Amino acid sequence: MQEEVIEMLKPRQNGVYIDATVGPGGHSEEILEHIGPAGVLIGIDRDDEALKMAEKRLSDRRVVLKRGSFADMESMIHAEGISSVDGVLFDLGLSMLQLKSPDKGFSFASDGRLDMRMDRRQKLSAWDVVNRYPEKEIERILREFGEERLSRKIARAITTHRQKKSIDTCSELSALVEGVYGGRGRFHPATRTFQALRIEVNRELDQLRAGLEATSRLLKSNGRLCVISYHSLEDRIVKHFMAESSRKGLFRVITKKPLVPSTEEIRSNPSSRSAKLRSAEKI
Numbered sequence: 001m002q003e004e005v006i007e008m009l010k011p012r013q014n015g016v017y018i019d020a021t022v023g024p025g026g027h028s029e030e031i032l033e034h035i036g037p038a039g040v041l042i043g044i045d046r047d048d049e050a051l052k053m054a055e056k057r058l059s060d061r062r063v064v065l066k067r068g069s070f071a072d073m074e075s076m077i078h079a080e081g082i083s084s085v086d087g088v089l090f091d092l093g094l095s096m097l098q099l100k101s102p103d104k105g106f107s108f109a110s111d112g113r114l115d116m117r118m119d120r121r122q123k124l125s126a127w128d129v130v131n132r133y134p135e136k137e138i139e140r141i142l143r144e145f146g147e148e149r150l151s152r153k154i155a156r157a158i159t160t161h162r163q164k165k166s167i168d169t170c171s172e173l174s175a176l177v178e179g180v181y182g183g184r185g186r187f188h189p190a191t192r193t194f195q196a197l198r199i200e201v202n203r204e205l206d207q208l209r210a211g212l213e214a215t216s217r218l219l220k221s222n223g224r225l226c227v228i229s230y231h232s233l234e235d236r237i238v239k240h241f242m243a244e245s246s247r248k249g250l251f252r253v254i255t256k257k258p259l260v261p262s263t264e265e266i267r268s269n270p271s272s273r274s275a276k277l278r279s280a281e282k283i
């Protein structure tokens, strides 16, 4: 949704922009095309490998890359001597790089260890959640973060299995969930379980709320906020934040309905099918 992002973010000459999820740098590269020689782009990511790729792709004196969570963007920006910005972009979730990398342990198809940490400095991994959390807690996570209707059965299957042997790999866990479902449908039955674990391990929803709150203090008047989300839990938080901020007179909502990718984009990049772009302007 490159074009839609630029249309909504409206990057201006010599403006200061935050790409809160710089990843391999695709959107940042496009923003740099629009901010002129004195513009500044601060790219944030929790994943050091993503930052290494961004560093190569965006070797440009206008770019500052920061490792950490966008929940802490205010302190990162202040450390650069910047107090306000013209726009903030969030492109949530995971990059293809992360999803495809077996040692990151995000994909239910991989034989990699259950990990799912975006920031490898963090201690808690998906292995700990699956092998150490109480059954009730696993059930809650699957229900709340995965909207999984078989949360109780899956939590029971996990805790029964781990009494005999720990669940170490992504494929072991996905086979276990498939067993609970008794087969596969159009989507792999472990999709929701993996989403739930990822959200728990990376505290994704709390981080998103904190990141959005930070933008209301950092954006200049007329500055733009753009958020691309990939599942209903994220989108609900973004929608609620924008509606509340508009009620308080802090933001004006630009996208009454979220923008979604075109049929051609979904055809060429199927993982974009659930993307929703929302945008608001600081008053």
Ligand SMILES: C[S@@+](CC[C@H](N)C(=O)[O-])C[C@H]1O[C@@H](n2cnc3c(N)ncnc32)[C@H](O)[C@@H]1O
Residues within 6 Å of the ligand: 020, 021, 022, 023, 024, 025, 026, 027, 028, 044, 045, 046, 047, 050, 068, 069, 070, 071, 091, 092, 093, 094, 095, 118, 207, 208
């Ligand atoms: C969908 S990718 C971004 C792709 C990027 N926009 C591009 O065009 O190349 C999402 C990125 O956000 C990062 N991320 C997710 N949650 C984060 C958080 N709370 N703080 C910082 N980075 C985060 C992930 O590590 C991942 O690299």
